[in-house]
Amino acid sequence: MRPLIRMAWATSRRLLLLMSPLLAFYLALMVVHQVTKRGTDIPAIAFTCMFMLIIVSTFQGLTFDVEGFMASLPVTRAQLVRTKYLLSFLGLLAGLALTLAVAGLAHALAPGRAAAPTPEELRSAVALALVDAFGLFAFLPFVHAFEPSRGILAFSLAAILALAASLAGWGLDGAADLFRFFQRVLAQPAPALGLIGGLLAFGLLSLSLSTWAYARRSF
Amino acid sequence: MLLELLRRDLRLHWGSLVVPILILGMGLGAVVMADEGTRLTGLILETSFLIPMLPVIIHQRESAKGTLGDLLVLPVSRAAVVRLRYAEVLFFTGGLLLLAHAAVWVELSVAARHPIPMSVMSRDQFLGVGVLLIFWFAYPMPLFLGWGMKGLVVGYGSLITLVVTLAMTETDLHRFIDASMARPVAMALVLAGLFTLSYLLSLKFFSRRDF
Amino acid sequence: MSSPLLRIDGLAKRFPEFELKSVSFGLPAGLLMGLIGPNGAGKTTLLKAILGLVKPDAGMITFQGRDLAREGAALRARIAYVSDEPKFMPGVRLRTLKEVHASFFPAWDEARWKSLMADFGLDPQNKSDTLSLGQRTRFALTLALSRDAELLVLDEPTTGLDPAFRRELLARLAATLDDRRAILFSTHITSDLEVRADLVTLLRDGEVVFSHSQDALRDSWGVVKGGLDLLETDGSNGFQGLRTNAHGFEGLTDDVESARRRYEGRALVERASLEDILVLLGRRRPEGKPHAA
Amino acid sequence: MANLLELRNLSKSHGAFNLRDVDLAVPAGTITGLIGANGAGKSTLLKLVLGLLPLDGGEIRLFGEDARLGGARLRQRIGFVQESPTLFPLLRVDELGEVVAPFYPRWDRATYRRICDAFELPRKTAFARLSQGSRMKAALALALSHEAELLLLDEPTSGLDPLMRRDLLDLLLEVIQDEGRAVLFSTHITSDLERVADHVAILKAGRLVLAGAKDDLLESWALVRGGEELLEGPLKDRCRGGERTELGLTLLCEGAGSLASLLPDGALQERPSLEDLVYFHDRGKESLCAR
Structure with missing residues (x-):
């Protein structure tokens, strides 16, 4: 697997460079948002920023059709899928770390204006990360079962249907409440572990589904 | 000619518009989580960043997939392609601002369980969108059309460093903003002038480029 | 002979990697011209300049007497182009690609397009x-041949095509020629041109080496094949190009008659095929010494 | 001489391209040419050997092992070039070598550099900015730099000029000097095959129509040119295809050695080129040969 990680880094390094202006802009906006607003909640932009990082780390195959070449290398399909999951997970952690770092930076820059990250704020950041993880684990099988651009279309349709279903009041109503639900659950340790355990199980299910689908793909 | 080119873009690129709109949807979700007061402003902020980039995304996809040559080999002039990109940004921004309004209005009505009066964009928000359109589209576009991806990175990169430095140094823009808001007509003329200047520069740079 | 349908005068273009130095030739109506030359000789740049994709540093290109630099958009309605790597927006049906393309051409012939697609x-x-390289080229050809273009500019259209199809394609292209139309056809597979090309232009190192009719070429260019000892005694100055290997040498001459007289009975002298000319001329103009691979 | 690759009644349906029980062996130390019309299944066959496409039926033995079991490990001993390679468009040519190197234990950086120079590749240029010919050369350099025992090349000469084609063919001849290696490459330029191929396999609509040593094949078939009288005589049941043009009839007949006695006077017999063999085989068979 190690050569695959090195290859992923060497190839996405330039892509990250290209995406960096956009990421830097969102980060700047988060800092501005933190400094000018008295509010304690994590700026909504962090949500998008994390999502953007995940797109970059997994979507190397989208912009340039390299999947055929990758499959012709002496690696198994399972290794290719595991690398993508690892990269996405790293993207997620990086997003979380960035969000907290920015909150700290804003506090350091203008101590008077931005409060230090409170435990409640940390819990929100982790909850946000878990919502992202849930979205990610739901999304990746689509990108592995179909080729990237068609996979995104399929996922966006599914996401919109899920959002519509929840908006119409069936069970959870909307991603917003998923976030609030996670926030509440994370408050006490026992349910928090249950939630994280559940998410990990969902992740493993997603990984095996992707591996099964990717093995059947033709390039 | 513009109509055929616009129809060509919509028929070939509707797929690539889904990803930005998906991100807009995610942003919409984020804004809904924000508290009551800032919903419309938050949404305009979000829309005005993403939507002016749609023509850039289309043009970038056209050059990344190598089909820009097919476009330029048609009996269309380079000027027609530049006109297309500038017309598209107005088409997309206008169209999607209306969509954003409708989305917020539906959300509020659903949340309030009864239809509420539509809150119309105030003059400040209109000018705000105009300023963002200039900075986020008109400024980088000539660089992008003239030098491709390198131009795009320079364009947006310089823009971001400007914003970060403004934030870091906590310069107070309010005085400048209030002054310009006071004279909306002059402000609108300045914005229109900058938009046209950007068009002329794009024309010059794009016409001499090799493909 | 009336003024040529397409005339290129002193076309020059400088790129970091290579340079097109003052290219000039004419293509009369009713003829098929083959454009040959090693990779990087500037063939694609030349063809792109005709279509306005590349802006020349100097020189002029006129089509039907009108300057392409000024009236490019209008003239492109009558020029059809197939690039060496036809690319199409992925995930789009061919029917949609055709409709989008056809909307720019009032003289679009839908029936002809349908029959070409079937053929x-x-x-x-x-x-x-889902298309392979060969199929993408074929689709690009259906688009180019379905509107009544007066100049066909084809950049290596036969690369991904199989021999049977290539033969049919060249026969079909030759059939479209009449006193209003011409074809400019760049290729590396010179055997395609041997049968069908009326004129051949050789481009090397950004310059036109020759632009003759195929018959004139046949009568003047030849290949001298002999043993290495012959090379020592007679020297290799008479040759335009030379390639030596273990068994002997192959020398290229542009005056086959005098070569026959000079090497009478000592070496084999034959007519040069287009491939021989290309291979033996080598890539770059030799600074004095013929380019021996 | 062990076979590096054996296909045993291989079959696959992959959209428009499909293969029906193809049997082919690629012995070590040889170059096998794969020719056939567009969509005949050449790329599909090569991709099946590499495991890019799942197999519908039949078996692939690579270096004596079943390809399905040891796929990834066996690919270390194969060099593959796609029809129009995309690789990593943003990477420079030298970076491509660095990125691919860790996947192949026997990767040799000096060989990669030597081949890049021989192909006159600008090492500092991004792959996407190379011409189609240079992209093919870069992909070839990658495939030739890890001492692969089996080279699978999908139309490697397309986009190359005659001079560069001849250099590439000489390089392939150099590769098989080492008895343990072999090359299987598909091409549309039959003159290349006539220059270097020992064995030839002709694919038509997914079926292996003709296969064998090139010289034996060309000796055993004959092109007979003449008038309509050719169809009356016993020649008819030896004919496998042909064409009627304004100049007369051209028939492709089997068993060239014993044809002389059957020829009506005035008919000409000559040895077919590979292109003739591919062009005439099964062409107009129903109307002309009426078997």
Whole structure:
């Protein structure tokens, strides 16, 4: 697997460079948002920023059709899928770390204006990360079962249907409440572990589904 | 000619518009989580960043997939392609601002369980969108059309460093903003002038480029 | 002979990697001209300049007497182009690609397009990204041949095509020629041109080496094949190009008659095929010494 | 001489391209040419050997092992070039070598550099900015730099000029000097095959129509040119295809050695080129040969 990680880094390094202006802009906006607003909640932009990082780390195959070449290398399909999951997970952690770092930076820059990250704020950041993880684990099988651009279309349709279903009041109503639900659950340790355990199980299910689908793909 | 080119873009690129709109949807979700007061402003902020980039995304996809040559080999002039990109940004921004309004209005009505009066964009928000359109589209576009991806990175990169430095140094823009808001007509003329200047520069740079 | 349909005068273009130095030739109506030359000789740049994709540093290109630099958009309605790597937006049906393309050409011939698609074995419902290189080229050809273009500019159209199809394609292209139309056809597979090309232009290192009719070429260019000892005694100055290997040498001459007289009985002198000329001329102009691989 | 690759009644349906029980062996130390019309299944066959496409039926033995079991490990001993390679468009040519190197234990950086120079590749240029010919050369350099025992090349000469084609063919001849290696490459330029191929396999609509040593094949078939009288005589049941043009009839007949006695006077017999063999085989068979 190690050569695959090195290859992923060497190839996405330039892509990250290209995406960096956009990421830097969102980060700047988060800092501005933190400094000018008295509010304690994590700026909504962090949500998008994390999502953007995940797109970059997994979507190397989208912009340039390299999947055929990758499959012709002496690696198994399972290794290719595991690398993508690892990269996405790293993207997620990086997003979380960035969000907290920015909150700290804003506090350091203008101590008077931005409060230090409170435990409640940390819990929100982790909850946000878990919502992202849930979205990610739901999304990746689509990108592995179909080729990237068609996979995104399929996922966006599914996401919109899920959002519509929840908006119409069936069970959870909307991603917003998923976030609030996670926030509440994370408050006490026992349910928090249950939630994280559940998410990990969902992740493993997603990984095996992707591996099964990717093995059947033709390039 | 513009109509055929616009129809060509919509028929070939509707797929690539889904990803930005998906991100807009995610942003919409984020804004809904924000508290009551800032919903419309938050949404305009979000829309005005993403939507002016749609023509850039289309043009970038056209050059990344190598089909820009097919476009330029048609009996269309380079000027027609530049006109297309500038017309598209107005088409997309206008169209999607209306969509954003409708989305917020539906959300509020659903949340309030009864239809509420539509809150119309105030003059400040209109000018705000105009300023963002200039900075986020008109400024980088000539660089992008003239030098491709390198131009795009320079364009947006310089823009971001400007914003970060403004934030870091906590310069107070309010005085400048209030002054310009006071004279909306002059402000609108300045914005229109900058938009046209950007068009002329794009024309010059794009016409001499090799493909 | 009336003024040529397409005239290129002193076309020059400098790129970091290579340079097109003052290219001039004319293509009269009714003829098929083959454009040959090693990789990087500037063939694609030249063809792109005709289509306005590349802006020349100097020189002028006129089509039907009108300057392409000024009236490019209008003239492109009558020029059809197939690039060496036809690319199409992925995930789009061929039928949609055709409709988008056809909307720019009032003289579009839908019946002809349908019959070409059938002949070329393509299904309009197919998605563009499922096509192989050969099929993408065929689809690009259906688009180019379905509107009544007066100049066909084809950049290595036969690369991904099989021998049978190549033969049929060249026969079909030659059939479209009349006193209003011409074809400019760049290729590396010179055997295609041997049968069908009326004129041949050789481009090397950004310059036109010759632009003759195929018959004139046949009468003047030849290949001298002999043993290495012959090379020592007679020297290699008479040759335009030379290639030596273990068994002997192959020398290229542009005056086959005098070569026959000079090497009478000592070496084999034959007519040079286009491939021989290309291989023996080598890549770059030799600074004095013929380029021996 | 062990076979590096054996296909045993291989079959696959992959959209428009499909293969029906193809049997082919690629012995070590040889170059096998794969020719056939567009969509005949050449790329599909090569991709099946590499495991890019799942197999519908039949078996693939690579270096004596079943390809399905040891796929990834066996690919270390194969060099593959796609029809129009995309690789990593943003990477420079030298970076491509660095990125691919860790996947192949026997990767040799000096060989990669030597081949890049021989192909006159600008090492500092991004792959996407190379011409189609240079992209093919870069992909070839990658495939030739890890001492692969089996080279699978999908139309490697397309986009190359005659001079560069001849250099590439000489390089392939150099590769098989080492008895343990072999090359299987598909091409549309039959003159290349006539220059270097020992064995030839002709694919038509997914079926292996003709296969064998090139010289034996060309000796055993004959092109007979003449008038309509050719169809009356016993020649008819030896004919496998042909064409009627304004100049007369051209028939492709089997068993060239014993044809002389059957020829009506005035008919000409000559040895077919590979292109003739591919062009005439099964062409107009129903109307002309009426078997």
